[in-house]
Amino acid sequence: xxxxxxxxxxxxxxxxxxxxxxxxxxxxxxxxxxxxxxxxxxxxxxxxxxxxxxxxxxxxxxxxxxxxxxxxxxxxxxxxxxxxxxxxxxxxxxxxxxxxxxxxxxxxxxxxxxxxxxxxxxxxxxxxxxxxxxxxxxxxxxxxxxxxxxxxxxxxxxxxxxxxxxxxxxxxxxxxxxxxxxxxxxxxxxxxxxxxxxxxxxxxxxxxxxxxxxxxxxxxxxxxxxxxxxxxxxxxxxxxxxxxxxxxxxxxxxxxxxxxxxxxxxxxxxxxxxxxxxxxxxxxxxxxxxxxxxxxxxxxxxxxxxxxxxxxxxxxxxxxxxxxxxxxxxxxxxxxxxxxxxxxxxxxxxxxxxxxxxxxxxxxxxxxxxxxxxxxxxxxxxxxxxxxxxxxxxxxxxxxxxxxxxxxxxxxxxxxxxxxxxxxxxxxxxxxxxxxxxxxxxxxxxxxxxxxxxxxxxxxxxxxxxxxxxxxxxxxxxxxxxxxxxxxxxxxxxxxxxxxxxxxxxxxxxxxxxxxxxxxxxxxxxxxxxxxxxxxxxxxxxxxxxxxxxxxxxxxxxxxxxxxxxxxxxxxxxxxxxxxxxxxxxxxxxxxxxxxxxxxxxxxxxxxxxxxxxxxxxxxxxxxxxxxxxxxxxxxxxxxxxxxxxxxxxxxxxxxxxxxxxxxxxxxxxxxxxxxxxxxxxxxxxxxxxxxxxxxxxxxxxxxxxxxxxxxxxxxxxxxxxxxxxxxxxxxxxxxxxxxxxxxxxxxxxxxxxxxxxxxxxxxxxxxxxxxxxxxxxxxxxxxxxxxxxxxxxxxxxxx
Numbered sequence: 001x002x003x004x005x006x007x008x009x010x011x012x013x014x015x016x017x018x019x020x021x022x023x024x025x026x027x028x029x030x031x032x033x034x035x036x037x038x039x040x041x042x043x044x045x046x047x048x049x050x051x052x053x054x055x056x057x058x059x060x061x062x063x064x065x066x067x068x069x070x071x072x073x074x075x076x077x078x079x080x081x082x083x084x085x086x087x088x089x090x091x092x093x094x095x096x097x098x099x100x101x102x103x104x105x106x107x108x109x110x111x112x113x114x115x116x117x118x119x120x121x122x123x124x125x126x127x128x129x130x131x132x133x134x135x136x137x138x139x140x141x142x143x144x145x146x147x148x149x150x151x152x153x154x155x156x157x158x159x160x161x162x163x164x165x166x167x168x169x170x171x172x173x174x175x176x177x178x179x180x181x182x183x184x185x186x187x188x189x190x191x192x193x194x195x196x197x198x199x200x201x202x203x204x205x206x207x208x209x210x211x212x213x214x215x216x217x218x219x220x221x222x223x224x225x226x227x228x229x230x231x232x233x234x235x236x237x238x239x240x241x242x243x244x245x246x247x248x249x250x251x252x253x254x255x256x257x258x259x260x261x262x263x264x265x266x267x268x269x270x271x272x273x274x275x276x277x278x279x280x281x282x283x284x285x286x287x288x289x290x291x292x293x294x295x296x297x298x299x300x301x302x303x304x305x306x307x308x309x310x311x312x313x314x315x316x317x318x319x320x321x322x323x324x325x326x327x328x329x330x331x332x333x334x335x336x337x338x339x340x341x342x343x344x345x346x347x348x349x350x351x352x353x354x355x356x357x358x359x360x361x362x363x364x365x366x367x368x369x370x371x372x373x374x375x376x377x378x379x380x381x382x383x384x385x386x387x388x389x390x391x392x393x394x395x396x397x398x399x400x401x402x403x404x405x406x407x408x409x410x411x412x413x414x415x416x417x418x419x420x421x422x423x424x425x426x427x428x429x430x431x432x433x434x435x436x437x438x439x440x441x442x443x444x445x446x447x448x449x450x451x452x453x454x455x456x457x458x459x460x461x462x463x464x465x466x467x468x469x470x471x472x473x474x475x476x477x478x479x480x481x482x483x484x485x486x487x488x489x490x491x492x493x494x495x496x497x498x499x500x501x502x503x504x505x506x507x508x509x510x511x512x513x514x515x516x517x518x519x520x521x522x523x524x525x526x527x528x529x530x531x532x533x534x535x536x537x538x539x540x541x542x543x544x545x546x547x548x549x550x551x552x553x554x555x556x557x558x559x560x561x562x563x564x565x566x567x568x569x570x571x572x573x574x575x576x577x578x579x580x581x582x583x584x585x586x587x588x589x590x591x592x593x594x595x596x597x598x599x600x601x602x603x604x605x606x607x608x609x610x611x612x613x614x615x616x617x618x619x620x621x622x623x624x625x626x627x628x629x630x631x632x633x634x635x636x637x638x639x640x641x642x643x644x645x646x647x648x649x650x651x652x653x654x655x656x657x658x659x660x661x662x663x664x665x666x667x668x669x670x671x672x673x674x675x676x677x678x679x680x681x682x683x684x685x686x687x688x689x690x691x692x693x694x695x696x697x698x699x700x701x702x703x704x705x706x707x708x709x710x711x712x713x714x715x716x717x718x719x720x721x722x723x724x725x726x727x728x729x730x731x732x733x734x735x736x737x738x739x740x741x742x743x744x745x746x747x748x749x750x751x752x753x754x755x756x757x758x759x760x761x762x763x764x765x766x767x768x769x770x771x772x773x774x775x776x777x778x779x780x781x782x783x784x785x786x787x788x789x790x791x792x793x794x795x796x797x798x799x800x
Contacts, residue, residue: 011048012036019435021444026168026432028093028447039096039493040435046204047091052440059090059437062196070604071192071252074245086189089470089486092197093434093447097211097494103166103174103451104462106356111162111453111460113342114181114333116349118158122149122329132345137338143182143331145294147301151317153327155227160325160455161220161289163187166356167448168432175357176339177448182331183291187452188249190467191217191256193489209494211464214501219461220454221257221503224287227323233286234276234518236260238267240292240308242596250291251599257503259289261600264297266520269312274322277521279656279744279798287323294328302328436470436486446471449490465490519656523598525799527657530594531664537587538641539672542696543569544584545634547576550688552627560686568679579630580620588614601657609644616640659740660798666740667791670733673697673720674784677730678777681716690716697728717772724768730783731767737790738764744798756793763790 016036021027029040036044050058063085071086095103120127121144127133138144163184165177194213198205224235239250241263254261266276267285275282290297296306298313316322332338339358346354433444447470452463468488547565554562566576574583592610595602620633652658679685680693690711694703697720707715723729738760745757753761763786 012044015044015048015442019442019444021433022430024170025430025444026170026172027444028095028168028432028434029444032172037094037096039094042204042208043091043094043201046201047437047442055437055440058200061202062088062090062200065196065199066192068604068608069192069195070248070599070607071189071196072248074243074247086192087486088193088196089436089445089468089488090197090200091435091437091442092201092489092491093449093468094491094493097492100464100492103356106174107164107451107453107462108460109346109350109352109355110164110176110179110342111159111455113346113350113354114162114179115157115159117338117342117345118181118327118330118333121332122151122158122327127345132348133338133341137335137341138332141332141335143294143329143334145302145329145332147314148294148317148327148329151314151327152320153317153323154229154320155323157455158327159330160223162326162453164356164451164453165448166451169357170430172432173357175359177359178336179333179339180450181326181333182293183326184450184452185246185249185291186450186467187217187463188253188256189246189487190450190452190463190465190489192252193467193487194465197489197491208491209496209498211492211494211498212501213463213465214503216452216454216461216463217257218501218503219456221259223454223456224259224289224325226457227325228286229321229323233284233322234260235287236262236276236285236289238262238264238288238290238292240264240296242593242599244291246291248599254600260285260518260520262288262520263522264292264308264310264313266522267310267313269310269316272315272319272321274310274313274316276518278518279521279524279660280518280746283518285322287325289325290328294331297328431471434468434470434488436472436488438472447488464492519660521799523601523657524660525795526594526597527601527661528664528794528799530591530598531661531666532668533587533591533594534641534644535665535668535672537584537591538638539669539676539696540569540572540574540581540584540587541634541637541641542698544574544576544579544581545631545638546692546696548579548627548630548634550692552631561688561692564679564686564689565692578622579624579626580617580622580633582621585614585617585621588617598657603647603651605651606644606647609640609647613637613640613644656744659744663737663740663794666733666736667787667794669728670730670737670787671784673728673730673733674780674787677717677721678780678784681713681780682777683713693720699726699728702726714772717775721775722767722770722772730787731764734760734764734767734787741794754797756790756797759786759790759793763787 019029021030026032029037029044031037047055066086066088073084073086117127121138128135128138159181161184163180163186165180166174167177169175191213201208228235237250237254237259239247239261241247244250251261253259260276262276262285268275268277268282270282274285274288276285292308295303296308298311299306299309300311301314302309314328317324317328342358343354346352431446431448434447435442436445437443438445447468450467450469452466453460454463455461468490470486470488472485543565547562547569550559550562550565551557557563557566569576572583574581588610592614595607595610599607617637620637624630624633648658648661652661676693676696680689680696682689690713693716694700694711699719703711703715703719706719719726720728721730724731724735726732741757741760745754763783767783
């Protein structure tokens with residue numbers, strides 16, 4: 001223990017006071033003799049000089065970046081799921097470059113070994129035939145997929161992207177706690193951790209010689225591109241969808257690498273080839289980086305209950321027209337029990353000892369159910385001593401998810417004492433610790449590191465860093481984020497200065513402007529409906545503001561104009577008894593849901609604007625009284641809607657996606673405006689109705705300047721229906737839709753006009769030639785039907 005007077009003189013000693021790793025546990029910060037590892041000294045000295053206020057300001061920079069970037073994870077509960085802030089542990093894990101190189105060599109060897117095992121399990125089966133693997137371990141593993149046997153990948157390799165969970169044994173050497181071969185996640189989060197942590201330590205990071213991550217992602221992207229069959233087809237990430245825990249990462253990596261983000265419903269088998277449904281018809285895909293579990297990929301041959309898969313996926317793989325990273329069935333390699341056999345297999349197949357040892361594992365022989373118990377007990381066993389004198393009880397039926405029959409609770413030590421020679425189990429692991437700042441104090445916390453490797457034409461490349469999971473409490477089993485765990489960046493440092501890295505890399509050829517990326521029909525549909533929901537919400541908000549303004553002025557909901565306006569709003573399923581109705585909240589949430597399904601195509605600022613809209617509306621719900629307070633609440637929502645619209649108009653590239661969002665807004669605005677005119681352009685409506693329509697149509701000042709007479713039906717129809725210069729008019733919307741559809745159609749000279757283009761032209765022409773006196777209620781109704789028919793035709797042409 002350091003004396004108080006010593007810590008007062010030495011800020012480093014003061015910072016480390018109370019930093020005491022458990023006995024027999026390796027620590028990243030301290031050597032076994034208690035001295036500081038040299039790689040950590042610059043960071044620790046920097047932290048020691050910080051006041052609590054300065055420390056909080058640093059950490060806030062990292063948190064603000066994560067918030068601005070929209071980094072989150074989805075947490076599932078019994079009541080559904082919710083998005084949670086990314087729990088960054090601001091202090092990175094530091095590893096010396098020379099030591100890291102030894103870990104890299106072990107990772108590369110292990111990756112090659114797993115590739116050989118995978119090739120055998122779905123090929124000749126020699127490992128089982130020669131007794132190197134028990135048949136039961138493979139045949140009864142639900143991740144071994146019999147229909148995949150015999151399918152040869154066109155690349156010649158089954159595995160292309162791997163992750164390994166590593167930690168330190170008590171003597172400080174590295175060991176492998178788990179292999180991630182199914183659809184490894186975390187690489188994108190590792191990149192975001194790096195971005196945030198470099199802001200926390202923006203004064204230290206540039207001079208710390210930290211190996212950069214961009215080179216790894218560049219190698220991975222180039223390797224995927226090189227796998228394209230004949231240089232044709234698209235490279236895409238295959239995601240299970242926005243409800244996935246790691247969907248943010250899928251969208252982020254797709255944006256970062258410039259890849260398509262697809263769901264299985266975007267794909268179909270056509271003439272034996274896997275095709276993407278796009279707005280311009282089916283297009284071939286050559287490479288899929290799979291991020292969903294194998295068994296969900298094809299409901300025809302794998303899991304018939306899967307709602308995520310693409311029927312015929314295996315047929316496309318058999319035809320070798322598409323390369324999948326990693327190949328289906330690779331989840332079999334994640335079985336913990338398999339690790340028991342890897343040392344012997346390595347010696348047999350590679351003629352060398354396994355460089356990175358496993359956590360100790362043993363096999364039960366023929367009793368698959370009991371071995372499966374131990375397989376699922378692994379997470380519970382980390383950090384627990386497996387001795388008969390430690391009464392750590394586990395219900396085996398819990399470990400099996402309730403499928404195990406006839407088991408009773410009893411200490412693990414007793415289980416081992418009775419059945420040890422016949423069971424599969426794993427030695428308890430006391431995870432090494434790393435520094436974490438907890439409530440203003442630097443404390444040792446259990447940690448493990450996920451390391452990533454990608455296959456390139458030149459061999460495996462390992463990310464120089466990774467993704468660390470940190471336990472908040474001293475309990476090493478509580479690493480999960482739902483249990484209060486956090487994540488940290490991993491800095492691998494070099495003795496020499498590290499050059500900045502980019503995705504482009506040096507000497508990659510002359511500048512080439514890429515053609516616009518494909519737009520899957522599903523993505524276009526979500527953007528189209530995002531526009532519609534936003535416009536529909538704006539119409540309701542404007543109507544509600546007009547209603548509550550007149551309610552506050554007259555004080556009586558039964559006044560003719562107030563009642564008429566209230567009935568009009570209720571016709572859309574809105575309860576005017578709620579100042580901020582639930583129906584409006586649902587529109588904002590529907591818009592946010594559509595945007596969430598196309599996060600790879602949607603700006604972070606736009607996402608934040610939508611989130612803020614929903615948050616603000618929910619904040620007003622059931623709290624704002626009718627009348628003037630509701631008017632102010634609606635005004636706030638309109639300003640935020642205008643902010644979102646400005647982001648869309650000013651910041652979004654004029655791609656096909658923007659065109660569908662724009663057409664969705666335009667068609668919805670035309671539909672809503674016709675509804676408004678149908679009711680409030682009626683001469684028989686209560687006094688002041690014309691003014692309501694002009695106000696809801698956001699055209700009060702324009703009307704005053706344009707027309708010297710009082711508001712009447714003709715001025716109303718002319719301004720809100722037929723004025724090509726008014727961005728609220730029906731004709732303006734049709735003109736906008738006509739132009740965007742023309743840009744989308746790409747019609748060849750002499751090609752017949754499509755039904756959609758013809759319908760738009762006919763309505764646009766009729767509106768252009770019309771005069772207010774000729775437009776009665778029946779004609780307004782027909783206009784509205786024509787607008788809805790255009791929406792249907794657009795869906796049939798591009799979105800089906």
